[in-house]
Amino acid sequence: MVGPTEQREQPPATARARVGAFELRWHADAPAALVVPASAFAGRAAIGLVEVFTADEQRARTSQAYWRSAVGERLRVQGSTVTTEDDGTRAVVVQADATSGIEVRTTLTAPRGTAAIRIENEVRNAGREPFVVTAVSSATIGIGHTADDLDRTRWGTAASEWLAEDRWSEVPLRSLLPDIALPFHAQDARGHAGLTSHGAWSSGEHVPAGYLIREDGEALAWQIETSAGWHADLCQTRDGAVLALLGPTDLEHQFAHELLPGETFTAVPVALAASPHSRDESIAELTRYRRWLRGTAGEQKLPVVYNDFMNTLMGQPTTEKLLPLVRRAAEAGVEVFCIDAGWFADPAIGDWWSTVGEWREAPARFPDGGLRRVIDAILDAGMAPGLWLEPEVVGVDSPAAASLPDEAFFQRFGRRVQEDRRYHLDFRHPAARAHLDATVDHLVEEYGIRYLKLDYNINPGAGTDHLATAAGDGLLAHTRAFRDWLVRVQQRHPSLRVENCSSGAMRADYALLAVTHLQSTSDQQDYRLYPPIAASAPASILPEQCGNWAYPERGMTDEETVFTLVTGLSGRLYLSGFLDELRPDQRARVAEAVALHKQLRDGLREATPFWPLGLPEWDAGTVCLGLHTEDGDLLFVWDRDAAPARFTIPGVSAAEVLFPSRAASWGLAPGPAGLDVSTPAGLGARVLRVNRG
Structure with missing residues (x-):
């Protein structure tokens, strides 16, 4: 093994340190700056890597942007190290502000084999007086060398909401x-633009990732890794622009964090990925980074999961309804059978929404043997049993709402926070953690549960101000405690697989996805609307974590059945639907899809996404996702037009149909601009393998 090499204590005179595809630069009279060498994303040296805003001092020059903070402009490098190891390069730079006593330690990690970098900042009070942090930029980077560079740059982001996740646009x-003639005024701008999350649904309005791309294809992709508040900020300078990536802030998220002398605050981590060629390549680099971030969690098997919720039992499971589904799921080749919501609720209650929190089986739902009988049927069929759980909430009518102390819940101004008849647990409190530890241990040890679908269906607002400087501070601390709890649960139960579901994908971020196995990409129940979600999800979620629902229904035609199954096959096949009611030919299609997925799934671990027709618009008639794999390129193509269609997939000369077999043929022919595709009337979808050579 090649041992690590180090460069230590570089002098504060003009210096630079290469960290993967990025470079740190600084000199005696300026803070450290992060650039992409020989790139339009180099910016100018005066754009410091870290901005720190406090209650005492905000900006050195008035504006609305998260740039040119008073503390940030005074930061000076005190020392640095660069360490190169087998798995990548790590740089640590320490900067200090002599006036405030604030010290910032920045760790930049460039994993080997990627053009991506992870940035982590730790702010320390090295002075003698307390101060209050109101915002810290996790990364700040310059864009362009001249104002003209902005004319040739586009901003790519994804809007998101329940049932309509991952809607990318540029x-x-x-x-x-x-263009406001800043050089003429000899000043930087005062305005800004960007994206802001609200509350605890980190991807409920905007996906916490995006990119910048120039006309020549040069691209810079980014992601923010938090389940609490985040903000991506753009502003312009006299000779370019600035991108600042932040966790929670005072103005946007009611965030503040007091630091006593000697105390530290860790800012939200972020990642950047660069490509000189294309947007798809920059996202591919971010994809490789995400795999590095997950580490050994990504090495586990990728089982086919059946879940009884979507378009099926809808939170009302019983023994009578489940046993036929168990039998048919096993026949189809399913490996995990997950019983969704409602298993804990007495059916006489009806609406059980406000009663959740005890997480014990409802005997009336499972007569003649209880839930154990269904679990045994799942095990006897050769599948692993799973259950739905919503660990962070307690309904106002649950016994747990009275048995747990007020301090175990989110509070504002001395009272519990209530959202839609539910309280929100605070995982900083030992009673909250103990309650869920006992729940999970019981389910694993009593029932042999091997899969947990963890849901999250309320957004509690700004957070909790109990034992926190401000509500946003409490929310950030809770999300970090919840992540730590997830890690400890899996350490106690290493065979347990955890799905990160959150009202579909309302909290799909890499603070949580780094420590969980699967992400439900949507709650969308209309199979015709799902393709743009499934095709776009790999821009922000690893292909092997994209749980795409397929829910065949007896009334579907063969092509409609294929359509929903292709959606499932485009990521991790996540089955639902009344499999026991399907026609024999439909059951054969399901079994065919499951068998194909088992052939393809290991390739997902190394796959990188691309979009031959561009990231799809919500109402696109034709949707196409590509996956580069070691065995060749796969294309997942959906035709949503009722009329016959003709379109061309550029960059492809020939392809074969992998799924379905023996169906109405699609015309596939090489053309001057790529693969010419013609489809018959009606909805249709296909899985294609691109022929090499």
Whole structure:
């Protein structure tokens, strides 16, 4: 093994340190700056890597942007180390502000084999007086060398909401940062633009990732790794622009964190990935980074999961309803059978929403043997049993709402926070953790549960101000405690697989996805609307974590059945639907899809996504996702037009149909611009393998 090499204590005179595809630069009279060498994303040296805003001092020059903070402009490098090891390069740079006593330790990690970098900042009070942090930029980077560079740059982001996740779009950067003749005024701009999350649904309005791309294809992709508040900020300078990535802030998220002398605050981590060629390549680099971030969690098997919720039992499971589904799921080749919501609720209650929190089986749902009988049927069929759980909430009518102390819940102004008849647990409190530890241990040890679908169906607002400087501070601390709890649960139960479901994908971020196995990509129940979600999800979620629902229904035609199954096959096949009611030919299609998925799934671990027709618009008639794999390229193509269609997939000369077999043929022929595709009337979808050579 090649041992690590180090460069230590570089002098504060003009210096630079290469960290993967990025470079740190600094000199005696300026803070450290992060650049992409020989790139339009190099910016100018005066754009410091870290901005620190406090209650005492905000900006050195008035504006609305998260740039040119008073503390940030005074930061000076005190020392640095660069360590190169087998798995990548790590740089640590320490900066200090002599006026405030604030010290910032920045760790930059560039995993080997990627053009991505992870940035982590730790702010320390090295002075003698307390101060209150109101915002810290996790990364700040310059864009362009001249104002003209902004004319040739576009901003790519994804809007998101329940049932309509991952809606990517690009806009000219100039539509956000208009040309206002800054050189003429000899000043930087005062305005800004960007994206902001609200509350605890980190991807409930916007996906916490995006990219910048120039006309020549050069691209810079980013992601923010938190389940609490985050903000991506753009502003322009006299000779370019600035991108700042932040966790929670005072103005946007009611965040503040007091630091006593000697105390530290760790900012939210972020990642950047660069490509000189294309947007898809920059996302591919971020994809490789995400795998590095997951580490050994990504080495586990990728089982086919059946879940009884979507378009099926809808939170009302019983022994009578489940046993036929168990039998048919096993016949189809399913490996995990997950019983979804409602298993804990007395059916006489009806609406059980406000009663959750005890997490014990409801005997009336499972007569003649209880839930154990269903679990045994799952095990006897050769599948692993799973259950739905919503660990962070307690309904106002649950016994747990009275048995747990007020301090175990989110509070504002001395009272519990209530959202839609539910309280929110605070995982900083030992009673909250103990309650869920006992729940999970009981389910694993009593029933042999091997899969947990962890849901999250309320957004509690700004957070909790109990034992926190401000509500946003409490929310950040809770999300970190919840992540730590997830890690400890899996350490106690290493065979347990955990799904990160959150009202579909309302909390799909890599603070949680780094320590969980699967992400439900949507709650969308209309199979015709799902393709743009499934095709776009790999831009922000690893292909092997994209749980795409397929829910065949007896009334579907063969092509409609294929359509929903292709959606499932485009990531991790996540089955639902009344499999016991399907026609024999439909059951054969399901078994065919499951068998194909088992052939393809290991390739997902190394796959990188691409979009031959571009990231799809929500109402696109034709949707196409590509996956580069070691065995060749796969294409997942959906035709959503009722009329016959003709379209061309550029960059592809020939392809074969992998799924379905023996169906109405699609015309596939090489053309001057790529693969010419013709489809018959009606909805249709296919899985294609691109022929090499």
